[in-house]
Amino acid sequence: MGELDGSLRLGKIGFLNVLPVYYALEKGLIEHPFEIYEGSPSELNRMIAKGDLGISAISSLEYGCNYRKYLLIPGLSISSVGKVKSVVLFSDHPVEKLDQEGILLTNKSYTSVHLLKLLFSKFWEVNPCYIRDESSSGFHFYKNYPAVLAIGDDALKLARGGKFRYQYDLGEAWHRWTGKPFVFAVWVINKRIMASLNGHMQVAYDALMAAKKFGMEHLTDIALEASSENILPYTECLEYFKQLRYDLTDEYLEGLELFFSYLVETRLLPEKPLIHFFPGS
Structure with a gap:
C-alpha cells in the first residue's frame, strides 16, 4: 500500500450509519495509517476546521461553509435516495x-x-x-x-x-x-494537513476505499455485530445499512449542489461552494 510516516487522525461520526465504512479499519482487517477519533458531526466539523483532524466524515453543510479548507474524498458519502431513517x-x-x-x-x-x-x-x-x-x-x-x-x-x-x-x-x-438524492455527510481532507503528508495521501485514500468495499461486501456480518448495541435488531439494522448510500456519484453531487443553491437563495449560505476533489480517484 505504500508508506506514510506517523499516524493520520481520521474522524468517525459516532453513529451506526458509518459502521460499514469503519468496520474493517477498526477490526484491523485493512492495513491503514489512521488514528480514529469518534465524535458527533458538529464536533468533527469543528475539529477538522481547526486542523485537529486530517481526514473526517463531516456534515455536507460544513463543506459548503468552509469549502476552501477542504478537498472532498471521491466516491464516499452518507446519502439517501428517499428514506434515510435516521x-x-x-x-x-x-x-x-x-x-x-x-x-x-x-x-x-x-x-x-x-x-x-x-x-x-x-x-x-x-x-x-x-x-x-x-x-x-x-x-x-x-x-x-x-x-x-x-x-x-x-x-x-x-x-x-x-x-x-x-x-x-x-x-x-x-x-x-x-426528485434528487440527498447527501448528508461527506469525507474530506484538510488541505493544510494534506500539504504535510509529502504526497502520501494516496495511501490513506486507498485504505478508505478498501474499507468501504469490505463493508459493502459484508453488510450481513456487520449488521449482526451492530445489533448487539441494542439500537436496532438484526433485520432492521441490515435493512438500514442497505437503504443508505455510501457513494458520491454525479447524481448525488447534483443533489448536493441543489441543496447548496437553495441555501444561497435563502441566505443560509453566503455563496455557492465549489466542488473540489482530492485527485486520487
Missing part, C-alpha cells in the same frame, strides 16, 4: 399544523437543521419556531417538546419508541420535493 422530524401534530409551534433542533448536526428549515419554508410552506436548547443533548429530553428533529441513533430509537404520532423522514421529504 434524520427525522418527530411531532405530536401533522406538519401543516406546526405553524408558530416550537420545534427542538438537534445540537449534533448542521446539515439536518438547515435541510429542515428549507423543507418548512419551500416545501411544506409552514413557519414554525425553532428552539435550540443546548441542555437537551440526551434522549430523555425529547419528551418535553411537541416536535423535535432527531438524527443518528437517537432518531432510530425514537422511531421505534412510538412516543410521537407523526414522523417525517427528511431524506424522503427532500426526494419528494426535488
